Amino acid sequence: MDLGLTALELARIQFAFTVSFHIIFPATSIGLACFLAVLEWKWLRSHNPIYQDLYKYWLKIFAVTFGMGVVSGVVMSYQFGTNWSEFSRIAGSITGPLLTYEVLSAFFLEAGFLGIMLFGWGRVSEKAHFFATFMVAIGTCISMFWILSSNSWMQTPQGFSIEDGIIVPQDWFAIVFNPSFPYRFAHMAVAAFLVSALVIAATAAWHLIRGRRDELVKKSFSMAMWMILFAAPAQVLIGDHHGLNTLKYQPAKLAAMEGHWETNVDEPMPLYLFGIPDMQEETTKYAVGIPYLGSLILTHSLDGEVKGLKEFAPEDRPNSTLVFWSFRIMVGLGTLMVLLAVVGLWLRKKERIYENKWFHKFALIMGPTGYIALLAGWFTTEIGRQPWVVYGVLRTEDALSNVSANQVGITLIIFVLVYTVVFGTGIYYILKLMYKGPQFIHTPVEEQGGVGHFRTPMRPLSAVEDSLETKDQTKGE
Structure with a gap:
């Protein structure tokens, strides 16, 4: 076969x-x-x-x-x-x-x-x-x-x-x-709380949409929304520190995540919102970026220097096409989680959190996004580590058993x-x-x-x- x-x-x-x-x-x-x-x-x-x-x-x-x-x-x-x-x-x-x-x-x-x-x-x-x-x-x-x-x-x-x-x-x-353990442990722990809170909120939202207003459903929804309100912004903060750690210890992964090919010497790095990294032509096609924002987020300065993928040998580069988009899926869904938490807090203050059907539909749709963001984050981490199974020490191809493709x-x-x-x-x-x-x-x-x-x-x-x-x-x- x-x-x-x-x-x-x-x-x-x-x-x-x-x-x-x-x-x-x-x-x-x-x-x-x-x-x-x-x-x-x-x-x-x-x-x-x-x-x-x-x-x-x-x-x-x-x-x-x-x-x-x-x-x-x-x-x-x-x-x-x-x-x-x-x-x-x-x-x-x-x-x-x-x-x-x-x-x-x-x-x-x-x-x-x-x-x-x-x-x-x-x-x-x-x-x-x-x-x-x-x-x-x-x-x-x-x-x-x-x-x-x-x-x-x-x-x-x-x-x-x-x-x-x-x-x-x-x-x-x-x-x-x-060096990366404290950030990755915190990132995963908060991700687990978000995954469960979104599932609980979506389950309760489903029954709110169907007309249930008993204390079992309302209590589930309320507790889940409080957790999302705490965990979603915390995840953004932890993710920022994790990114700084990645820039220091795994610069090739960071460059692949950003679709960043050229080192921005003495000039600001844009943040690409959209693009298609091409590994053969060594460029990010159709790039749509925000000037200065890449340097600001990654180095916390407007003109901070970030190594580009061309600084690394082709055989040492992760697949930027995959990592670029898996990272953006994770970040995009994380942004929606923060939005869900903020809207939920506003509706709670208005005493309408159990009555707004549009918000309940939003919470229901967001139910599986915790899993999607979790998987996207793991893909970013693991694909971004390639071609190393132990970064900088053992290549993936050298870790394989003596097995056939069949x-x-x-x-x-x-x-x-x-x-x-x-x-x-x-x-x-x-x-x-x-x-x-x-x-x-x-x-x-x-x-x-x-x-x-x-x-x-x-x-x-x-x-x-x-x-x-x-x-x-x-x-x-």
Whole structure:
């Protein structure tokens, strides 16, 4: 079977496909886990059943996304041995321990408390259950910490030496807290909160459009909009500092993101809003730019110097055509998120946030944009790093296993088919839950299974209709 692509190209496509599927689930579960912790904390303080009902509803969606995130992550990690064994051989002494720390400190923590979080209602005390929820939320953030540390080290490597062609760790503090890690960790964390907040807001907006005005829907919408109001502007600020870091440590990536070919010596650099970078002709065609703005944003001065792509050898340049547009998709959607937050604040002040259908439609449309911006950001980061898998140290082509194009092509096709069926089913179930929306429970305490909690079904990931069940079975049944 000849797909007309090399083994290297197919291996990169396969990893891009699996990581793109994977990243949307952890991003959702990180945000939802923290949202669930807030809901249960507010319920413990007020015993307002609205928070309890919302917790039970979003817990099901969290469980599905968490499970799919774990499965897709395991599949992705196996590719380090199948397609990228040379990367594992050369850089495994650093990336291996970092991923091990993630498993030991985060995955075990999540797995240890997840069962209590999902099935502990009525079986443990209120505080014990909240502690389990809190530990799962902390675990998702710790997992993000180690994954981002590993990936950031590949972007800005330090704290190592090379002995007999093998990367050997020398300073673990420098490795973990490498130059790009603080910015990329903050950027990803806020992105996860934005992804979840936009999904929650869109779900509530859908039911507001359909005429629901109960407290479950209004509370979901209100809490999500507050998070977007905080996270969207914060992301802009973090993104600016991340850009300055990229300019310092990965200037070729920055030049590709801006479609910037010539170094602007003693003259301002424009910011291109539109253009088509041509890698062969070394120019950005049909460029539409704003004078001075490029230098101002990238260097915080009107005539700051920024290296152009021509300063780097052709074989060391990332694909500007792809990176240029993936970056603009991310920034454009981020701008719309800020607009959504500002309009929402204005409508809240006017006491019309639950009545303006145009705004609800806007929030509904914005629901999936968190995922699109997230993927666009990852494409910018990973494609912009090329042709290096460890920036400036190990080339991607030298990290490939001894595999043929046919071997990688066949597994890629299998991945596409299996992922479509398995994760398509999971996504369909999540959408079905969102379509149904949160339901009132308000069951008396004595019918909830004990210690002030609602009854939890005994089978995991129970059907949607279980949310309407309010009576326990008798002991003899």
